[in-house]
Amino acid sequence: MRGLLIACGVAFAVLAMPAAADEAVPTLNDPVVAKREVELAKQLRCLVCQNETIADSRAGLAVDLRNKLREQMAAGKSDAEIIAFMTERYGDFVLYRPPLKATTVLLWVGPFLLLAIGLLIGWRVVRARAKAARPEPLSAADRERAERLLSGEGDAR
């Protein structure tokens, strides 16, 4: 029984090998460097497939940009220098997270602004309704009339 299990395990491992070969091979042996590369690649947009980072994309340009990234890391460039290198060539659009500047303020604060407007409108509507639902206090004339009606004198209008 145990022999069969081992045989199955070996067969499975052999069968599983081609699948493993399809996975991306880590090109850098140092895990710290590899992690830094992935972190940087995650911040950069692939301009061919615009909704993917160069870490995710398989497009030729993404591969080239990742190679460039490695090259620059090997040359001892800092993260900021590498990001600057990319924006000099491809503009802010290459950054997956747009920088906060005058032209992008609306992009960053817009949703909060809309939320604030929504809350303000909601608050005013609720307040107006609450006000409408609250009965107005009886005026002196009405009170007098009610007393008359209750004491059976009839409506003298």
Place this chain on the structure above:
Amino acid sequence: MKRVVFFLVPLVFFLVLAAFLFRGLWLNPREVPSPLIGKPAPVFEKAKLAQPSEMFSSNDMAGQVWILNVWASWCTPCRVEHPLMNELAAKKLVPIIGMNYKDTPEAGRKWLAELGDPYTTTFIDYDGKLGIDFGVYGVPETFVIDKQGVIRYKHIGPVTPEAMAKKIVPLVQELQKS
């Protein structure tokens, strides 16, 4: 008065949104504005396609207005714009330099033999590294570079007859005068 405001505010909101979306219908999201416009073009030296033992240097073009056209034999839209490049070359208005981007020299030469060669020189960017320096992300791309070596215009995707007649040719003529 209050009721008017109540109805007007959402209407104005809607109209503004609609105006932006309407404008968006005619924008091409693939056209990313290049930060390189108005900046000096990268200085480089690359092997010529026709004769890889000879080098083409961007300094060779100093003092004249020139067009850099990035193309590849595997690029289908390049075929679409190629007749326009041939036409422009026939006018002998401006030197057109070709960048054979991420292509094999054999395929590149065959392509030129088949479709005509409008280029004063074509050089090879085999690994696409120079392409990165020029911010190339989709072929074809076309740059207009002035006498001082500054990039003045970039066209992404195949050049259209309108872009050629209304932007590129007038810009080249204007830059040549200065």
